[in-house]
Amino acid sequence: MSSAPSASAASSIGSARPRLPKVPFWAQILLGLVLGVLLGWAARSGDVSWLVTTLDKIGSIFIQLLKLAVAPLVFFAILVSITNLRNVNNAARLATRTLLWFMITSLIAVAIGLAIGLVTNPGSGTGLTPRDGAKPEHAGSWLDFLTGIVPENVITPFTELNVLQIVFMAAVAGIAALQLGAKAEPILTLSHAILELLQKALWWVIRLAPLGTVGLIGYAIAEYGWDLIGKYATFTADIYIGCALVMFGVYPLLLSTVAKVNPLQFFRGAWPAIQLAFVSRSSVGTMPLTQKVTERLGVPKEYASFAVPFGSTTKMDGCASIYPAIAAIFIAQIFDVQLDVTDYLLIAFVSVVGSAATAGLTGATVMLTLTLSTLGLPLEGVGLLMAIDPILDMMRTATNVAGQALVPVLVSARERILDREAYANATSSPLEESHAAAEPAPVAA
Template identity: 30%
Template sequence: MEITAKLKKISLGNWMLIGMILGFIVGLILNFYVKNPFIKDTILVNNLFYLGGTGFIKLMKMLVVPLVFFSIVVGVASISDIKKIGAIGGRAIVIYLITTALAVIVALLIASAIQPGVGLNMAGIAKANVTSNVTVTDTILNMIPDNPFSSLANGDMLAVIIFGVLVGIILATLREETNVVNDFFTQGNRIMMEMTRIVMKFAPIGIFCLMAKTFASLGFEGLIPLAKYIGCVLIGLAVQAFVVYPSLMVLFTRLNPIRFFKKFFSVMFFAFSSSTSNATIPLNLEKLSELGVSREISSFTIPLGATINMDGTAIMQGCAVMFAAQAYGIDLGMTALLTVIFTAVMASIGTAGVPSVGLITLNMVFSSVGLPVDAIGIIMGIDHVLDMFRTAVNVTGDAICTLIVSFKNKAIDLDMFNGKKTPKETWDDITRF
């Protein structure tokens, strides 16, 4: 009973990590010590591991279209408060989308330089279907669905995204007249989130099978690319947090980023340890208040950012795309890279608030450029560790964007930010009048 109780306390992320390690060990044992092709290939690799790994991948693919569609519709429709706040909401959304696009670009550049997927050689494991010779004009036209139901059925993700955004905008505009439809999408989104939780319970088994199958064929050759992928993501997150964000802060506000990070480090550490942006919202609001940011603005932009601003996830997705493309020996053209940037930005809006859901929406990014999703299973095991770093970057991006919006709307106490005034002194100034 005690053992069972202890096993129940292990988190899903840790089970995924355990599945990855065990799959890696079993794969290496099969590669080096099991020479009987009937046992190794016929029974294990091509049947048992193939069934477990491919079955889990198919479960994830089953979720992608409905999860993304409902999430994007609900996410866009929930931004109806922009009408009440005017330029504040619009400015916040634009900055959030810009930082997410920059995050994807940073990831693509770093992964192109480090080339984490080179040497993995997965071309024989699954086939890619990357569309070539497609112009930017054709890509833009293909975003407009001829038949949205056909796009939903065929998994045409760019068309699904555009249709979902349009539906969300209309629901936000006609909220009082479309309560029934709005409730339908809200409840549908909750159903898909719950289904995602159920499917993710099988993730440790799926990861174990995929890792065992891959390393039974590749041996130690697959370990170096995986380590390089981890390095790419961590470098990308560091660049976003300590280069991109401070640069934007200096460019738009002329405020001192060092002072911000000294004050904000405790929030980053809490986000790192909790791996959830939503749980960090109260602490984020408190620290921004101590930095002189108006609660009227932060109380809107921080929850909004926790919903649509997923820069850390976007970096992971950009690195994963390049990792998979290099592993399959595919040279993504400029049009495909632009598609990745656009899709990753849209995926950040449609990312539901459940653990490791970024891996589900990663399917959408892969599908948008025709990459096989098998490579996702290879990186899933270490995602829990990277997720902690991603969350820290996500909440930092929310705070930096809020600072910029507050500065542009003259809703920040600069003396308080620079340490010339305490929160109590600010309260005394308010109550004096």
């Protein structure tokens, strides 16, 4: 008489069942990129309007999901990060060193951007004229930047997604919580819980990145093709080369000389965040993943939870340094305006001081208008670059996020709080690890 299989036998049968191999996150993104290019090319070549619309909707929904949590995520991330500094030794020193390295790397990036622009003359031979430009609807100015930090009320910054004002309110709330001490503990407990909830929800969205990649890349190819890039060939190449020099030249040099660590290990650990930034074009949307990879690279959690949210809203080597430097030279050449040494110094100043104007959002139009208005260049030049902006923004944002992960590693290494063993072992994807951790453990017989 046969009996039902025991729990241990069932468990062994289940474990013996073949399982599909897991595809690494980076490979999923790469597959999405290739599929997006193929679908975009097919849609453009065959003039398939429904496919173009479908790709547009897929990409738009992915970006909307990322942006959905941006406002509360920034607020609670900054608030919690400031209060977490009380658990870190030499908190003021760490914050100062972080800001200092933000400035140093921004200056290096803007210098590279200026050098590339002066050597290549990106505005020459494009066939573009001032008539091709148009003023943007909203232009940034120093007065707007300074007065716009303080909101008129606590609701509007969230409804209008003014990240700079949200950062200001979060910083004030965080400092006030530190001053209140034990009285603020209930608020801080709630803030931690809300932040974890938001990050959990964003992790689900991030897992959709391969699908979002298909839509975003596919629509970009279908909409713009290669014809548009032809007019901006030198300018596009300048942005990509400048970002590549910073990301794969300057950053490894700093890692090997300042932090005394292996640069390849940094890219192994940070690559998932850099990939997502390239696709999503949002530093803030990538922030949970950036923080995760930074912690995996051996940066203490308490410090990473301050440095990464702070960097996601202010550290923009791609959008605020390389791009405005090359763009200003490009626009000056189109409008036949001669720039001198003073103008180049002003570009460097704006890149360091005004980088918070980009506020971690998709695009760098505000930063560019701020640079042009400071130099006295025509704001119509912004219109010349709007069509090509999505293609440029992918590389700019990837550079931003790489820098946001780099600086905490540099500071931690200099302050001797970097876990070098964790850094050396940071090879697998945080997405895969978090997914594995969520799987239930087998029940013992």
